[in-house]
Amino acid sequence: MARTAQRGTSKRASGRASTGPVRVGIIGTKFMGKAHANAWLSASRFFDLPRGIVMQSASGRDARETCRFAENWGWRTSTDDWHELVADPEVDLVDVCTPNHLHAPMSVEALAAGKHVACEKPLAGTLEDAREMRDAARKAKRKGQQTFVWFNYRRVPALAFAHQLIAKGRLGRIFHVRASYLQDWGHPDTPLVWRFDSKQAGSGAHGDLNAHIIDLARFLTGDEVAEVIGGVEETFVTRRELVGDAGAAIKGSRGRGGKAKTGRSTVDDAVLFLAKFKQGAVASFEATRMATGNLNRNNIEINGEKGSIKFDFERMNELEWWDHTLEPGLRGWSRIMCTEAGAHPYVESYWPAAHGLGYEHGFVSQVADTVRMLGGRKPEVTMPDFEDAFETQRVLEAAILSARERTPIRMSSVK
């Protein structure tokens, strides 16, 4: 256990406060740790929020590294024991940014300690873990505790705007949802990091990327999946170079002749499936980390009776829109720059028109909505809690069952 020197003094001595600043404890200090730390640091500078934010404590496995992380981002204390952070009376909200198998133990313990919890996606590595989290959140909700899940793409202005357009009926009846999330970093020479270990990740591209587009499809249409059909699951690379926690090759892992020692990848590299929504739309989903040439192509198209939308995260400030209510000669795809204050969600808190937003702003906006909700206000667009993210987890499960059993799966059979 290690702690940095206290930087500043907390205004409140103990107990989960319902007014006053939200005192945050973060677990996990790497990719998402950094994205969230930046968001907790920035949100009240951009947004006018009902409560302040105190970056109280950070926890990671390595004491020194965690201490450096805390000092860099301005967390008041740090510890290498996450149980200590969860029990800390100076923490009101626990932010979970660790590998998927740790989401359940960390969130459930934090809820039992009376904290609000903001957990990374997917809700968990397994449906069983996710169910435990949902049940704990239900119980805690009765005591006024809130849960939040970092499906950050909901707060990209173009997607939040598409959600509002569809909710207003501008697409009319929805016929198609066509979603794919394509990355290519899972090339054969990528080593065996935790994301390729089913014990830690639960699944591969599926939980990592399909989770995002299932959530987006549900968020954008306001509809729920009724049935999953034709799941396909593939692992292209079954053995990968062994590495340590930091992602570097394990010392001595190269055998004679400099050949790397390898271990088995136990997750999918790609999962595709079809689905039917309750209100009749049909959908296709594809997630892969082997789509060479596609770096972070989170891509969704929705076709309705009165129009269509298209979005690609690689051009995240733009939404493509087809208005089918126009006379035939005027119809065409228009490219909307979603940076217009007052018209497009979130942007008025940032920069003038066409001064584009980036990846980090989705997280900053999510913190803003989280603090609004903790201050008794509404988020700008709906926020997924554990109950909501459990629905996405059920669809993930149905797709895998469909792939493995080679049969359609009715959602009512996935509890």
Ligand SMILES: NC(=O)c1ccc[n+]([C@@H]2O[C@H](COP(=O)([O-])OP(=O)(O)OC[C@H]3O[C@@H](n4cnc5c(N)ncnc54)[C@H](O)[C@@H]3O)[C@@H](O)[C@H]2O)c1
């Ligand atoms: N919302 C998004 O777009 C998005 C993007 C990337 C990752 N994620 C999710 O965020 C989570 C973390 O992913 P990441 O990319 O930040 O991983 P990462 O490997 O970069 O970081 C994981 C962190 O967890 C810490 N950790 C691991 N075991 C721990 C333990 N026992 N106690 C304390 N800390 C521990 C590690 O030290 C590290 O700081 C995953 O659930 C992932 O699916 C979400």
